[in-house]
Amino acid sequence: MTATTAPVLAARDVSMVFGGLTALAEVSLELHEGQILGLIGPNGAGKTTFFNCLTGLYTPTKGSVTLRGDRLPSDPARVTVAGVARTFQNIRLFPSMTALENVLVGRHARMTQGPIASLFHGPAYRRGEADARRRSLELLEFVGLRGLDDELARNLPYGDQRRLEIARALATDPAVLLLDEPTAGMNPQETEAARQLIFAIRDTGVAVVVIEHDTKFIFSLCDHVSVLVQGRLLVQGTPEVVRGDPRVIEAYLGKPPEEVEAEVRQYAEEAAHSTGTAGTADPADSAEDLDTEGGSR
Amino acid sequence: MTIPPGWPILGLGLLYIAIAVAVVLALRLLWQRSAKALADKPGMLRPIAIAGGVLAVLAALLPWVTFRFNDGPYPDLATLQFFDEPWGVTGFRLFVLLLGVVAIAAPFLPVPARRVERAIGLGLIALGLVNTIFPLISGGGFGAITAADGAFAFGGVATLVAGWVVATSAKAGPLEPLPHWNPKVPRLLAYAVLVVSYVVLLLVVAWMLDAGTDPDGNTNTYAGPIFLSLLSFLGAALGALHAFGFLGWLTALSERHRVFSIGVLVVCALALPFTDAGTDYWMTIAVNVGVYAATAIGLNIVVGLAGLLDLGYIAFLGIGAYIAANFSGAAASALHVELPFVLVAVIAAIVAGIFGAIVGSPTLRVRGDYLAIVTLAFGEIFRKAAQFNIGGMTGGANAIPNIPPINWFGRDFSAPLTIGSVRLPSGVLYYVLIMVLVALVMVIFANLKNSRIGRAWIAVREDEDAARAMGIKTGQVKILAFLIGAMLAGLAGAVFAHKTSTVAYNSFQFIESVTLLAAVILGGMGSIPGAVLGAALLLVLPEKLRDLQDWRLFFFGLALVVIMRFRPQGLMPDRHRRAELADEGADGVPIEELNVPDAPDGSTAQAVAR
Structure with a gap:
């Protein structure tokens, strides 16, 4: 299904060079409607750099990023307006604003009141403001923060802050949501809740890209996984394919395959359990059926 | 070597200070x-x-x-x-x-x-x-x-x-x-x-x-x-009232009935000339408080909401004042044109706003401390330009004296006013005018703060990169803060010119910018009543301490240090800032008690600590 539709977000040969250091080398990715794409890789593999290229924080040295065929500008504000929203690896909420105000800031790009309207608070202004407020409250409820709208962001527990950041990103009405390590530092219950939340977001029609360290989480969440190692795409494919690839295991876990095979099997089984997805391939099968076309689209 | 006559007194003073410090310790x-x-x-x-x-x-x-x-x-x-x-x-x-x-x-x-x-x-x-x-x-x-x-x-x-x-x-x-x-x-x-x-x-x-x-x-x-x-x-007494929840309740009440409480407050402010404080002397001080309060509220947009430190803000008041002086028909003015005051005030605001946008434009590239230096430089450029009459609009060292008082419907604003049998002090009409202006500025500030623009300002202050990632064009938003803030200062400057009747470059020194900033910080950043209270304290305290003579500024400075030590969030803090600086939650609960992470492993605690 995903292969037949045109991609929502497409990165083509994106390279990023800092001075003499190549952080990204010709990375290409496609994200389709209704897809959850996982991006994994060891520390320093260039995952966040890639995110920054997608969101306009960095201008890629080479290559292009397009959203529904239109090239994205290299300015974060305009990228957000175009329809790509993100969260940050280290939570970057507006700590002294309330939860509701944080989400309302997310509505900024979708509201039109200028300074004059803001000064006089006319009827049209109030209607727009009321709409934004309603939508923001809906989003807070959607991410599970109902009733916490008047709480200052800094006072929220850690997990709730992550949710709030997602609600704030969703408030920009994105076509694509980029989540940078959404479960970092979460306990298993919170991680599971985050997984369900991402599924729910996918179901509303938003395509999602997730960066994570937690491979178990990624394999149980994503339709498609790309592995980034030293700035290059190593492997991409379904979780089953990626999970079994010995190069992934080596690059990612830094151990010889024999030693970690058992561990990987265990991951796979647990993942199969926790998703409850029927028809997950037997890890042994997929290990034989290697996708050796790593790095290609 | 002879000991200068002042020394024994200084020694005595130091002795007292030492004793006080010892007692306190x-x-x-x-x-x-x-x-x-x-x-x-x-x-x-x-x-x-x-x-x-x-x-x-x-x-x-x-x-x-x-x-x-x-x-x-x-x-x-x-x-x-x-x-x-x-x-x-x-x-x-x-x-x-x-x-x-x-x-x-x-x-x-x-x-x-x-x-x-x-x-x-x-x-x-x-x-x-x-x-x-x-x-x-x-x-x-x-x-x-x-x-x-x-x-x-x-x-x-x-x-x-x-x-x-x-x-x-x-x-x-x-x-x-x-x-x-x-x-x-x-x-x-x-x-x-x-x-x-x-x-x-x-x-x-x-x-x-x-x-x-x-x-x-x-x-x-x-x-x-x-x-x-x-x-x-x-x-x-206030501390005790606060302790049993009355002040918090009163604040909540006035927030719930905002329009009503602003109305009552304005009426009460207008009633001040009828009280014992209704003297010529206090009217003059009160008008100055009003001018500074309006300017401080403008500065509050820049510093309190958008988080951009401005150390040369008095220049915008000065620009407004010089514009008003030049359109007042004063003999020494460059233009010899007399326009109605309302029109002059609007022109003053617009010109000050334009300069505000110009000064604000480096904010696109310069952040934090560096911006403070840029604004500091602008303030000095303005003062020097005024002193040496660059542009020919300021009268240079001679200033622009004899600016006629505002005159509406044949009523001279500097003359005393008699209503029935009550004789009100001279300057009372300026007092009324500045109170109306302060009320207007307060409404402008409040409306902006609770709007899309105001939220964008606060977001830029809190985390500029995150704000940009939310689709906020941070450059525009910051320049807008400078522009609107400067307009409010320019408006206040127009009243200032007529009330003082002389606009001289030395009214706009660096220390005045510092006073404005102190008013904002003392009252509580981002807070409207705070800025007014801060301006009032900074102008009234030195007057009331006048008989302490040489000790006046010492005690004044001491009071500021003590207030900032024990109330870093300001006297009447904005809710956001209160939380940030007092380490309290919305209801005054210390943060450490509120934010208890349920840490299953080290990583959560670490993440929270970060």
């Missing part, structure tokens, strides 16, 4: 010891509080000075002659008596007694300090309170001890949580409470301004300590 040590000893003994509250309260009441009845000062109300009944007239307890001794009685009563009332006792104790200490130090300084040393013909004046020392004991009683157990009163009360009740509160506020303000003024209108020699005593007492 000793008390602090005692305080910590007793706090430790009392920590788990809530039962000790009553006996200690009562002991302190009784001591305070006794102190109020004791003599405070060994001799009689010059004629004047200050120590009239505070000297050893007091016993001729035992029940005439007035002035600061009445405050001490009242606080003592409250200290005794509080543990038996259904109020958070430890919070109340803390406020009362600090108030007593302040009263004791003011009225001990003053006789020491102006009465010529310790003779003022120690032996005179074998008699002692214990009052001040007893009050200090009483205050310390009362404050110590607050250490018997942790502070109670602040009571939360439901602000959802019937509309009429809310209106009644707001009207009464604001009228009381008006009377208190008039009382404070009038403190130390003789019935014939002359400021007496003891105005400083009288005023400071009143301030200490009011501080303690």
Whole structure:
């Protein structure tokens, strides 16, 4: 299904060079409607750099990023307006604003009141403001923060802050949501809740890209996984394919395959359990059926 | 080598300061010891509080000075002659008596007694300090309170001890949580409470301004300590009101009925000329307060909301003033054109706004401290340009004198006004004008703050990159903050030009920018009433402390340091800033207690710590 539709977000040969250091080398990715794409890789593999290229924080040295065929500008504000929203690896909420105000800031790009309207608070202004407020409250409820709208962001527990950041990103009405390590530092219950939340977001029609360290989480969440190692795409494919690839295991876990095979099997089984997805391939099968076309689209 | 005549006095002053520091350190040590000893003994509250309260009441009845000062109300009944007239307890001794009685009563009332006792104790200490130090300084040393013909004046020392004991009683157990009163009360009740509160506020303000003024209108020699005593007492009273939740409730009420409370506040402000404070002198000060308050609110947009430090802000007031001066028809102006004041004010605002946008444009590239330097430089450029008449609009060192007063419908704004049989002081019309202007500026600020633009400003302040990732064009938003803030300052400058009738470059020095910034920070960043209160304090305090002469600025600076040490969030903080700087949650709960992460492993704790 995903292969037949045109991609929502497409990165083509994106390279990023800092001075003499190549952080990204010709990375290409496609994200389709209704897809959850996982991006994994060891520390320093260039995952966040890639995110920054997608969101306009960095201008890629080479290559292009397009959203529904239109090239994205290299300015974060305009990228957000175009329809790509993100969260940050280290939570970057507006700590002294309330939860509701944080989400309302997310509505900024979708509201039109200028300074004059803001000064006089006319009827049209109030209607727009009321709409934004309603939508923001809906989003807070959607991410599970109902009733916490008047709480200052800094006072929220850690997990709730992550949710709030997602609600704030969703408030920009994105076509694509980029989540940078959404479960970092979460306990298993919170991680599971985050997984369900991402599924729910996918179901509303938003395509999602997730960066994570937690491979178990990624394999149980994503339709498609790309592995980034030293700035290059190593492997991409379904979780089953990626999970079994010995190069992934080596690059990612830094151990010889024999030693970690058992561990990987265990991951796979647990993942199969926790998703409850029927028809997950037997890890042994997929290990034989290697996708050796790593790095290609 | 001969010792210059001033030195012995300086030495004496340093000695007093050293003694004060030693006493404070000793008390602090005692305080910590007793706090430790009392920590788990809530039962000790009553006996200690009562002991302190009784001591305070006794102190109020004791003599405070060994001799009689010059004629004047200050120590009239505070000297050893007091016993001729035992029940005439007035002035600061009445405050001490009242606080003592409250200290005794509080543990038996259904109020958070430890919070109340803390406020009362600090108030007593302040009263004791003011009225001990003053006789020491102006009465010529310790003779003022120690032996005179074998008699002692214990009052001040007893009050200090009483205050310390009362404050110590607050250490018997942790502070109670602040009571939360439901602000959802019937509309009429809310209106009644707001009207009464604001009228009381008006009377208190008039009382404070009038403190130390003789019935014939002359400021007496003891105005400083009288005023400071009143301030200490009011501080303690406010602290006590805050302790049992009344102030929080009042704030919530006025927020719920914002339009109504602004209306009442404006009416109360307009009623000030009818009170005892309605003199020419105070009207002039009040107009200056209004000018500074309007400017400080403008600066509050830039600093308080958008978080951009501006150290040259007075320049925008200056631009507004020079524009108004040039369109006033004054003989020395460059244009010799006279336009109606309203039109002039609009032009002044627009020109100042344009300059604001120009100054703001480096914010696209320059952040934080570096921006402060850019604005500082702009302020100096403006002042120097005005001094040397660059552009030919400022009159240079000769200034632009003789700006005619505003004249509407044949009424001269600088003349006194008579309504019926009441003769109002001159300058009252300027006072009315500036109050209307301040009210307008407050509405502008409030509307902007609670709008899409205001949220964008706050977001930029909090985290510029995250704001950009939310689709906010941060460059535009920051320049807009400078533009609107400068317009408000320009508006105030137009009134300033007509009221002072002379616009000179040395009215716009760096120290004025600092004063404005201090007003914003003192009142509470991002807070409207805070900026007004800050401006009022910064202009009124030096006036009230005038009779301390050389010590005036010393005590003024000391007061600022003390306020910032104990209330870094400002006197009337904005909710956001309160949380940030006081480390409190929305309801005053310390952050550490609120934000308890359920850490299953080290990573969560680490992430939270970050």
